[in-house]
């Protein structure tokens with residue numbers, strides 16, 4: 001692994017004050033300013049019209065930027081310049097790629113909106129976007145291009161190709177797709193990762209909420225798929241969302257995968273990779289092992305669910321044609337899948353709930369990657385390879401994987417290979433009837449604030465043994481005695497709760513964005529820098545806060561440009577279309593009044609933060 005960039009300067013800022021949960025503002029440190037690059041409803045394809053809040057249509061939404069932005073990266077215009085999120089030089093022309101996880105109809109449309117039309121708009125607002133962006137000079141803010149050759153919308157009607165061991169299997173066949181290899185659409189795309197060959201991975205997360213299934217099926221139950229009418233109601237429009245419809249029983253099996261999108265080729269169908277398993281994928285993040293195989297780390301975001309690792313069978317070809325990247329785009333189609341088992345080394349009594357640190361001074365221990373599928377062979381008794389990959393949660397149950405507190409982003413540092421697992425929270429741990437009480441790696445009962453696990457892999461990155469420790473046990477240390485910051489003084493950190501997405505900067509620092517602070521510590525969510533090495537390991541500094549009732553997603557920190565990017569998801573979702581609680585991002589000056597008919601948001605948006613120019 002290379003060392004962090006020497007010549008590049010770290011981001012210089014004084015931590016912001018925490019913002020009370022009711023504050024509707026995008027708050028940045030002194031000396032910085034921000035602007036939106038692209039907002040929900042902005043036209044990105046020919047024929048797209050400027051957003052008109054009162055007159056939306058499914059047809060227009062397919063030509064416009066989608067809703068609830070989550071994963072985010074800006075890739076260089078030429079794929080040969082792509083390295084990874086941290087080291088890539090972005091230049092003056094780029095491809096902004098983002099996920100659109102879900103929709104909030106109460107704040108998207110007037111209450112009078114025709115229900116069926118509203119659902120069609122919602123389907124068109126899901127998925128992903130690719131938007132070309134440009135700027136005059138490096139380090140300056142970007143503008144998006146309304147018409148550009150690689151602009152693209154992925155939505156519920158976009159055709160995906162299925163690959164890997166389950167492609168074509170009976171488990172994926174429906175009357176609409178008797179081949180089991182073609183799927184319309186992607187659902188609930190949450191976090192993701194950019195590959196070194198210039199594609200974007202995206203996790204299909206809470207897809208279960210879009211389907212209705214027959215009662216009494218333990219496999220469906222393990223994935224939390226309901227048997228009643230869904231919240232989205234799409235089964236009223238398309239029989240495939242009601243899996244009790246004859247011929248559509250397998251439709252839910254066609255979601256829950258890691259998706260790979262090639263933003264450089266607008267004609268290429270995105271791919272669902274079955275080799276990486278099916279669960280509620282938060283995302284997937286890649287590191288190239290010293291032997292050239294690629295290793296992907298993945299979390300299943302559910303209370304008491306698991307952390308996974310995928311190791312490709314083949315090695316990345318750095319000399320692969322960097323324009324087509326045809327070989328490297330097959331790397332995630334075949335490989336080995338493992339699930340994590342963690343063991344602590346301190347007595348459980350020492351680490352329950354309210355205690356701060358175990359008796360040996362550290363939350364730490366050892367772990368193993370338990371094989372699920374290796375060399376094309378199932379290691380789970382009674383389950384075929386296709387079953388392990390399609391019902392991966394049940395495979396993890398069978399081999400005794402460790403139940404974690406909602407593992408969200410799981411990401412390797414490109415500099416050390418250490419892997420950071422954001423366990424966002426699990427307020428039911430230790431409750432009566434819960435699956436498990438506190439353990440050393442999930443050390444709090446009723447864990448409302450979450451924690452960060454640091455996995456230290458062997459030098460080869462592909463092995464099955466590791467050690468681990470907790471970098472942070474999150475919370476507001478002024479009111480919560482069970483917080484822990486790797487020994488860094490608690491009176492010198494920004495309060496942080498509910499870690500969700502993680503990223504790295506060129507200095508090797510970890511950045512964490514949060515989702516849930518309004519309910520856990522009554523503060524707006526935000527983005528935080530965490531020092532990982534030296535005397536300041538565990539120091540947490542808040543860089544920005546997002547508006548009322550929103551979360552900060554997809555952080556991207558570019559130290560070459562001294563710029564920071566976040567996606568602001570579900571701003572003002574405690575309000576309604578008519579009675580907004582957020583006017584992000586098109587605020588009017590304090591005291592000013594918008595003109596009549598000037599609808600001011602909220603609009604989920606991709607935001608750039610940069611130093612104020614004099």
Ligand code: FEO
Pocket residue numbers: 101190191205282301408
């Ligand atoms: Fe969509 Fe796990 O957050």
Ligand code: CA
Pocket residue numbers: 344345346358360361362363364365440
């Ligand atoms: Ca210990």
Ligand code: CA
Pocket residue numbers: 190191282408500501515
């Ligand atoms: Ca998330």
Ligand code: CA
Pocket residue numbers: 191192409411501502503
């Ligand atoms: Ca990330």
